[in-house]
Amino acid sequence: MLRIEHIAKTFNPGTITEKRALTDVHLHLKPGDFVTVIGGNGAGKSTMLNAVAGVFPVDHGTIAIDGVDVTHLPEHKRAAFLGRVFQDPMTGTAATMNIEENMALAMRRGERRGLRWGISAMERRMYQEQLSMLGLGLENRMSSKVGLLSGGQRQALTLLMATLRTPKLLLLDEHTAALDPKTAAKVLELSDKIIAQQKLTALMITHNMTDALAYGNRLIMMHEGRIVVDVEGEQKKRLTREDLMSLFGKAAGKELDGDKLLLS
């Protein structure tokens, strides 16, 4: 479903702030793969997701989604294939627009936007149904501005918007990191439920090792712009924190300093 072939990205090349964010990332995802991504700060997790989303062009390599080479497509065109949820709850929604308008925008992802009315009565009923499944009471606040919602509510809404039109690939960039633990757990549960229901292919970055082990059928760990650990299936199910540490130590070529590197 996703084929990342040897991509590399260096920010600010030739300057004092030069940063080799991705050195050689190679990753193939099968349809239905739910991959958790872990790694320390600056390991290149977000850079990899943003490279797939087309936030910036890559220096080398190719990216294909469902057989379509998207390497040279601009961000807004790639959006047709993708659902995205960001770390900052403010990023995923338009605060000054109301809930139903935000959903209508998401509903038209990948379509031409013309002079038809921006939202139809039929859609409105559909959104209401979808919102009620979140169990947050948002279905009664469809014309409230999204800026009035809490961070958790906004993330849940963003998740719903990302999957309103079934995406080829769902990108979750530490989407629970800015939430309180209880809300984070709820949003994570919801993500897992939606991914299972729609049989989505998903990449989920997390700082939480326990979550990385508990969710998904595959786990990758990044270090210095490369994927250094990649386990899936039965092997992933049996994986423990200790295994992860020693795997990482071997791959990165040095002893791991406890949780610090992973959870920093």
Added chain:
Amino acid sequence: MDILKLLNALPGAVSQGMIWGLMAIGVYITYRILDVSDLTVDGSIATGGAVAAMLIINGCNVWLALLAAFLVGMLCGFVTGMFHTFFGIPAILSGILTQLALYSVNLRIMGNKANTALSVNKYPLILTSRNARALALNNPILIMAVFILVAIGLLYWFFGTELGCSMRATGANRNMSRAQGINTDKNIVLSLMLANGIVALSGALLAQYQGFADVGMGRGAIVIGLAAVIIGEVVFSKIFRNFGLKLLAVIIGAIIYYLVIQVVLWLGLNTNDLKLLTALVVALFLAAPHWKAKFLGAKEKRKGRG
């Protein structure tokens, strides 16, 4: 100080306020909806005036001249939009560049003259300041009211369409918009075109109203536009929530602005000092939200601690 003199000047102030209010709606589109500060307007309003005046004195139909002014204004916005999105120049600078270039263009349009007379005696103009106090259908206040209602109606419709919604989203959150498949660059260019089209249209109406087009008629237009937007918001933000009413608030803001100007002139202010006064007033209004957050916020914090 003769109160009658002031009362006599009020209808003129209202009609001027309405014409500049239409221009301010253009400013509202870029500044408030798309979150882009566009300084093209100082040039494009004069372009609209120049295009309409030259077409009319060369025998063109007045309505066609208005349409031409609108289209040329859109072209001005397109240039600024290209500077910003394709050339990667910051929006404010892009507008300044176009505005500067338009000064030469406007002189060219008017045959290398700084102004062009457009007398209502010679041409069938749509509106003129001469009828400002007339109790008739050709009163510029009535005519402008029709223009404004039509403009607000069309914009209300447009910003409710899929394209319009995607433009509002572009202004609200660029990242989210791109993630939802919206071409934000295209929308920014479109909004600059729409805004400057409206600005040039108001320039075409202004030239007819005052009886001439002048290469300097747009100086400070952006500041007057901002004044109208901000006055409208300060006065009506609590009561006007509907988008159409918000646009109406901009018009009323511009009318209030011109009424206040009329009063301070009547009180004896030198006309030459007007722009200084306008700039100071707009600076204060723009500072208000910043100061409110800074000082009132600090006060609340102290309260919380105590």
